[in-house]
Amino acid sequence: MIDIPNIAFEGEEHIKDFDVLTISDLSAKIDKGLDHDPKKPHRIHFFALLVITEGEGYHEIDLQRYQIKVGSVLKIAKGQVHAFQQKIGYKGFLVIFTEDFILRFFSKPSIEFISHLYNYHISDPLVQSSGLNDSFVHQLREELRVEYSYGQQNILAKILELYLLKLERISGAKRISNQDRDYYPLFLQFKNLVEKDFATTRNVKDYASKMRISTKHLGKLVHIFTLNTPKHFIDQYVVLEVKRAILSTNKSLKEIAYDMGFDEVTNFTKFFKKHTEVTPKRFKADL
CATH class of the missing domain: 2.60.120 (Jelly Rolls)
Incomplete structure (x- = not known):
């Protein structure tokens, strides 16, 4: 790979x-x-x-x-x-x-x-x-x-x-109502921040602070467009990036864990298994 x-x-x-x-x-x-x-x-x-x-x-x-x-x-x-x-x-x-x-x-x-x-x-x-x-x-x-x-x-x-x-x-994609349209630029800002900073922080408060809005307001706008919480959105993006890295790089799981912002491989493994029900090692072996 x-x-x-x-x-x-x-x-x-x-x-x-x-x-x-x-x-x-x-x-x-x-x-x-x-x-x-x-x-x-x-x-x-x-x-x-x-x-x-x-x-x-x-x-x-x-x-x-x-x-x-x-x-x-x-x-x-x-x-x-x-x-x-x-x-x-x-x-x-x-x-x-x-x-x-x-x-x-x-x-x-x-x-x-x-x-x-x-x-x-x-x-x-x-x-x-x-x-x-x-x-x-x-x-x-x-x-x-x-x-x-x-x-x-x-x-x-x-x-x-x-x-x-x-x-x-x-x-037939989800339509944005006139009321929800006002929230969309903020949602895009959140999405772009997650894609840029996910390896630095997975804390919802950090993203709300960067956007200069409350965590409650962030939760509301993310729910409008995803029907989920900001934390779920962040974690699912991290999982996607982990899968991308495992699939298409020659890095070790330890290196990938570090790249994704995890100080310990054990924490990385627990996080991945929590969201996918398999360990990173098993996911890699099954490719």
């Missing part, structure tokens, strides 16, 4: 934050050799849509295998670990874009509405049988054929923005 590589966005020179690849193009790039193997777990620092137009297969995201077929759309969020299957037997497109692209070109109401589309803590990444895909891909490819066109990034963003809004409607 090797450490999980962190993959930054690399697009065309004139469109630095957006790109569309066919699966055939991706396979060709893999055959020529990349600085990482997309068929092995790797963490992306951008967003991706895997759109399937022919055939079927599977894709792995954070230790889960998702079956994909014609009409499937798989949403891969910034920060997630994913991998393509060893022998790709389907056709389609990989649409990739950065957070900066969304923030610069999407309207604020759209960002508020679809931002939880990529919150993998509370949404399913797979949307089946979308009738939107053919038109979406066709519009993107037509626009990309016009090199250095005036307003091209704005146009691409609007095509993507409309598609994501319609995809959100099809997916």
Whole structure:
């Protein structure tokens, strides 16, 4: 096993934050050799849509295998670990874009509405049988054929923005009411803090303090979007990071425990077993 590589966005020179690849193009790039193997777990620092137009297969995201077929759309969020299957037997497109692209070109109401589309803590990444895909891909490819066109990034963003809004409607994901919408920026702040500081602290009070809100208020807003407590959210994220590390690194359990903020392996083992009902050693052995 090797450490999980962190993959930054690399697009065309004139469109630095957006790109569309066919699966055939991706396979060709893999055959020529990349600085990482997309068929092995790797963490992306951008967003991706895997759109399937022919055939079927599977894709792995954070230790889960998702079956994909014609009409499937798989949403891969910034920060997630994913991998393509060893022998790709389907056709389609990989649409990739950065957070900066969304923030610069999407309207604020759209960002508020679809931002939880990529919150993998509370949404399913797979949307089946979308009738939107053919038109979406066709519009993107037509626009990309016009090199250095005036307003091209704005146009691409609007095509993507409309598609994501319609995809959100099809997916039947949890809606944010007007009242709850006011809490959502705070929830995202909490989520981002957990992802950044989970190895430093798992104490709810610490996160509430950083956000300058009470623990009661934090508990309320986290419950709105996850139906669970902040402590449960934090612990489940730590468990996910532990599983990622065990699956895709060559580090010892002692090293992983230290990386995750545990001073003692025994405490690390107790924590993991409490939340998974198996020890880290058993989890690793069963892989």
